[in-house]
Amino acid sequence: MSYRRYLIGRDVLLDGRTDKGTAFSIEERQALRIHGLLPPSIASPELQVERFMENLRNLPDDLSRYIALLSLQDRNETLFYRVVMEHTQETMPLVYTPTVGLACQKYGLIFAKPKGLFVSIHDKGHIYDVLANWPEHDIRAIVVTDGERILGLGDLGCNGMGIPVGKLSLYTGLAGVAPEYCLPLMLDVGTNNKTLLNDKYYLGLRQNRVTGKEYDDFIDEFMQAASKRFGHQCLIQFEDFANHNAFRLLAKYRDQYCTFNDDIQGTASVAVAGILSSIRITQRSLSDNIFLFYGAGEASIGMSDLLVIAMEREGLSVEDARKKIFLVDSKGLVVKNRPTGGLNEEKKRYAHELEPITQLSDIVDAIKPTFLIGAAGQGPAFTREILEKMASFNKHPVIFALSNPTSKAECTAQEAYEATNGQCVFASGSPFPNVEYQGKTYIPGQGNNSYIFPGVGLAVVTCRIRHIPEELFYIAAKTLSDLVTEEDLAVGLVYPSLEKIHDVSRSIAVSLAEYAYEHNLAALYPKPDNLDQFIKSNQYTANYRDVLPSKWDWPKLN
Template structure:
């Protein structure tokens, strides 16, 4: 919202009754001069309908540079820069290289007592020196990724109220209903191209964490930049707070969200509708809205409701599906079987398993199999057992009905595995250990190379560990998990567990959207992402047991995915940025964020030499 000098406080925020409203406006002139002019004008306004009055003015100091995470280089500022920006003397005299800064930070990080402390240290680094944070993440991706995302982010969300220090992103509560656009207008950056939003109702496998779920959008968008090179200024994490049904948080004095039961029904739907419309009004139709960790009963219907009208996708449904199908396609190169010759059992029948099943059907269609025949290869297991037609233990929603077969109802997973003899056993239930040694041994008895995917996050919710899978199958299995597991030494061979994490998919999808202006996201894009990811797995990777490329290659893999999606989007008139670049890969690479210090300060820093 543009604030005019003579506006009244009730015109700016009519639904708030503040006794004092303060706002800083940065004015900028003479942009071409050597030291560009910048002043900070502090304006005060009371709620007695008085006009804004200018009270003070001052020049920005060099100390302000050190407090700006995007301008700050810390000890890497050169002597010339320290003098130019008036920070000489505010830092120790030694000028450090970026490489030394990374090395120093990693030494400190490795000496910390636990992963939560490391998470807090990384968050603090991101707040004070953004480029150094991403340089650390890009240099030590395999070591840093589990700290900024799964599994550590799960613990960070549970402890969010206790460890909270500096806010990231926007918190929009149900109390803001009717004024969501005004809240979005408080975000200082106008060119936002990617939003990750959660309502906190189903955070990983941890359940309803309410406002504490903000760690997920923040972590996801950090990976957008670290893994795919989406510029961080394009990214905005958002939490929609409608309350929580978590009794612990309702009584927790440190909980930062609304301490009442979740708002549901019509009021909830109107709130989400207003949010979607406000995003388009504020940031444009091409702004990506990625839904994250919404509960099953909302995730499917909101995706269906908005997918044809907004640039949106649900990562738990579509991103998980894409990375799982990529792992399945890679596994076929080990098992030597056609996709449609396999039987798939999904332990869990929520948004992740349904999404994987739907995309798997698309993949089988590419082999010439009909939708009906493809679905016959897929079996779902929920909390009541095998999903079958006319099940006596309860009705099925529309998503499950697609995979309900004419069979007897079997309740126990072990008995289901014995009856169906699947070649793929995929866990996404978020209920913790479920693939027992007996089940794993049975899988090995049916198949030369049984495929075991334990995809639930965080680690404590995984269906089995990598060592359990390799030992029970005597090293025969093809294994992947949602959270990282250490290498397994068994019978004289080292097995490297693949990590089937969505981070292989959504950063590349986001990179394509923000660089090419993709307006809508059809399901085909996720099949293309899966196929492209699978193609990046080498024979050497497969020999080591990997069905995904090594994490160290993920930056290049994300670019490959983005290029493949861009090609499809330009071909099918989905991209808005014209003309189409002659060399898409070069164009996307040039637009990837580089965690390198610039000689110039960000555009909002304009200077005038003091008299």
């Protein structure tokens, strides 16, 4: 950006985009007039990473590590992303789930420096003016939340800003989307969380949530203002909206704007990828399985809908595919003749002609699923009894405990492997340590959306994809599954190693870009001759940039 070359003196050290810390060379220190403002020793970027990781590992807990990483991001953005890229396995649980959940709960206490935009309901009528205050003009990806359903933690209001910040850090760290293209955004319409409303450190509006027409008009104005300010091809990713808003907002805007909902579509894509990998272990065709979803919200409905598309690719009709899928909500098995009613349109698609059953254990007995997938966010629900039942009628029962954060997981990896005598295929939403069982080491797969949404974002921002049809998420799932090796499967992994995720994201982006160009969805013309090379050349790399001013820009000394 042109403004950076004019930074001189202490301002260079205070700008996170230009600061290199002790990595500034002697020539740079003299030309930028920062000689003497740093210790005389010059460190390589490699040494800086090593020193930071040494400090990070010595901190007392994960929240402290989260704060240290965010502080580094403020201070030296390039070094932050270098740390994330080189130590992905270690830092991703700190930058995002599960630690980000605790950070959101403590947001009022740990807030130090804003990393995005806060647009409140009181800005209604002037949202464009608020967006115009953001200093970057070329914004290509916005992650937005209203904080009503943060992970499995519920309504955290303004404290939910930690989610867009974390997501966009992963856009860059895992896929190489340039950080200056990214904008985290909080739509504050209040909160119904009484604990927060009575918390003197809470930073959001102290009022109950706005709903109905006023809420809808506010969202409409935001979408129009974002499109006007940053262009119609700016990606708007909806994140952690409550079920009652998430589905209808996706349906309302998906064909008007470049938008998707990660809780519905990203979760679906990563789950279907895990399912496609799992059947390579179980040796069953996709349509020969019975899928039982514990939870019937955004995640489970999204997974079910995408799973239907996957089974259609195997030749099943939509009706026959839906017969393979069963949902469990707070009232029990989703059936057509449920006495309590309460079925929305999304659930009705998967309601079966069965007698109502309320207990999960009884449902497992009745359905005898091959896949048991948890996405309810209600904590431990897959008991040893249920896991043993799964193993009793499946040689390799597939257990996905996908709820985040860790405290909300349906079971641990250890519990799953022990209860199934080491025969299960396991994946979770948050990371679990390796499991040693009967002389064998099992590596639990992490079915985290981070495998999907950064690659989707990379494709959108590099090829200017105008709309994101559902087919793109099936392609992303298939691409991700195809990258799982036989060596991965042998140790229980149904996803590639997180250390490969930068390349995984590019592979997904290339597959999506190919589809976009074939279906006239990409606005970047002409189509690059080599999409892989083109996207790779546009990926952000965490290397220090040249911040030396030209001799014509040097300030005159008095």
